[in-house]
Amino acid sequence: MTAFRSAVVTFPGSNCDRDMAVALEKISGTAPHRIWHGDADLPDGLDFIALPGGFSYGDYLRSGAMAARSPIMQAVVAAADRGVPVLGVCNGFQVLTESGLLPGALMRNAGIRFVCREVTLKVENSQSLFTAGYSAGQQVVIPVAHHDGNFFADEATLDRLEGDGRVAFRYAEPVNGSARDIAGVLNKAGNVLGMMPHPERAIESAHGGTDGRALFESAIKGLVGA
């Protein structure tokens, strides 16, 4: 197995970047590059890019809006367009929708309140790089912690996402008002996944659950072999 070359981007206000880096290092055996939002370039030959959770730029204007226009995101968009896998979790998902890499938008939770708890998800698509370690219909428990996780897209877009198998995860019960209970979506090519739940917070038993582990394991296995 060749070394897994990954990167975690830190924006001002990111706070899950360390968790993400620890998860990638523990599961792949190689520490990820730590990239600052003001950097213009990513290291060459990356296998995987992660945009972590947090409150980049204090959620000013809209969650993820400022981060999506930061210098490094041009490089992330270019890498995603070349097919490099990109995982955005929570604020990272918001950055992906704001940058146009994923459709839709993440609005204030329908119940107004910040939601911080474990939720049960249903794996909808087990064919993607990120979800191949799960089986379709499997239920997994992964924590959420967000204020703006209410996924919105127009009906035609939602139909297209469903029809193309681009809904990766769905909440097993309503959590934040998301359209069709969508918790995670893939881009058309399948190399970009955005999700509100935090798989990096469910990788060892001390976390209270390990259901997030398979996401990283399947991505790493798919990219650099077992």
Next chain:
Amino acid sequence: MKVRVFVSLKNGVLDPQGRAIQHSLEGLGFGGVKDVRAGRLIELEVDETVTDAALDDMCRKLLANMVIENYRIERVAA
């Protein structure tokens, strides 16, 4: 010159914040409020040379999220 950009949610997009504001108004005893939609006002101070097209571009690229929001630009006489 001063430019005001009004950003509002598109019709059909549910507005949880507007709904909470409406509930609070009801709680304060104000009757007859049928709906509340919360938006955002952004004031820019720009050179006279900044064109309408440039302002439009600013709205589309950053100030509004075209998936969920509309915007209206108003130039304010000095």
